[in-house]
Amino acid sequence: MAENAAKRVKTDNGVVAIGTHNGHFHADEALAVHMLRTHVPTYSGAKLVRTRDSKLLDECHTVVDVGGEYEPARNRFDHHQRTFGTCFPERPTKLSSAGLVYMHFGREIIARRLAQPEDSEQVGLVWRKMYASFIEALDAHDNGIDAYDAAGLAAAGLQKKFSDGGFTLGAVVGRLNPNWNDPVPEDPVAAQEAEDRRFELASRRIGEQFDRDLDYYTQAWLPAREVVADAFAARQEYDSQGRIAVMKRQSAPWKDHLYNLEEELPEGGKVLYMLYPEKPVPDAKWRIQCVPVAKDSFQSRKPLPEAWRGFRDEELDGIAGVSGSVFVHASGFIGGNKTFEGALAMAKKALEI
Template structure:
């Protein structure tokens, strides 16, 4: 889809122009512009036109976040029109310009990174994961969609215990806009040039974060899937009910994959503890980590016993009855032992307590 649309682009002496609005900039168009210019070959070296003038936008080959039109065939990617309600496949959040560009060009970006066809299973898996973990938050922020239903929060009487500083991806970009009382050049052309430089900086900044996610999910997260799947399939070797999963060779990102595997086999029960070596060496110490009730939760499905928490070394040996113990965190979500045999013994004891 993205390739066909790109082939229809008009060019001015071989240079593609991307149009977006001027004035206060946001994370969505900053990322949309970055993704096109950095990851889609057709847009390599594309010039940027920041304006709200319909005539100037009409001359651009691709327009994002302005213009009141969504038409992928014409490379128009705005989401502000009243009739717009498009969301990413399988998700409910209304798209912003970042989501629109990612939905149409993301597969191409990932396929090139993985060296696979756009319709491959792995490309689809990463395409969806990056949207859910990175892009969707930008879409929600730009469209004024809260993480939680405000009415439900109010009805439950829930309030924040402390300020989180409001530092989100959107806030990171917003901070690069000029302050209200910063000096502005009197010459309109100079003022626009200064504003455009700030936008370029913002686009590069959020683009760096996108690239980190792209690298992580293609180079680390995706290869971990096979490692976790192997461990998940062998979990009953350590506990007849499959409550202990062992990553034998080395630790790998396991939470996303574990939850996904469990959803696919609901009859297999839930994993409570994950065991893994601290280093991929024969003499490595081992960790036992409790599986959270949800990926981002601090609550464990079954924390390590309260009596063990906050103790270390020989003192912990005497309390839990397993030699070689190193520590158990005060919250009970993680612990350690000098050997695999020791950490497995800790896990089995914890299941019965």
């Protein structure tokens, strides 16, 4: 498709231009553009230049996902070179343009949101967490890296039980590309403008998801660490081996933080049950939740007793021998009691069975 040079040349009024390739677009460059434009002051109001013309890309302040260069000092962030193999610190996945931009600008983005120095511990925690929880999947998708080793799955005879519909972050963006048989304007400039509008929509769409995660990890996940740390530090008040932890005031996202704290202090043993009130009010009911063997696992380190599972209220009182019982889930991963004392009694009894 012909390029419109007048449309693409960087303006002379100081507006920064971000270059990326035209044609079929992907989640990585869509997110890279969003992160820069939305969260880095240098790129506020930046113009987007979508082209593969090297002369036009040379005129851009920053280029992502095209150009065959990874030169951060020159703001060049491509990953398609044969020799490219850069990964995020302590992660195994080769970066895409999203990962490159996040690796270089992510700390600044998070530091601005937290109003803390880029080298602070809190910024580092969120920077690493958002990469592992959000960005890495896009890097893998763009580089054709499977989440599981195909040979290992085949050797184990494992197959999917159902289709997930291909609904991934990458697919959400990919589906905004035009279909193969959609009409295309005959005028090259009009055709490119229509394609660019689709890319802008894709960048906003994946950007919304990034922004929601940024809000969650800075405003909810990070403050939860203190709540979980307090529960972890006091766990031996309820069990001499530290197998019961209690969030006294209210529930908070606890799994990531608990696993991290256990790694930092492995001599304290593993927590098996986390107790917390359903609501932050004095007369709230209490939950007893089993700690999974891994964050996304449905398998618990020690499920609640099989004899309790699927029962409720007075019937459960009689079976468990604890008054005020509310329920135990049929899979045994969670239960409830009307009071903290009752939930604690259930946890202690479960430890003995």
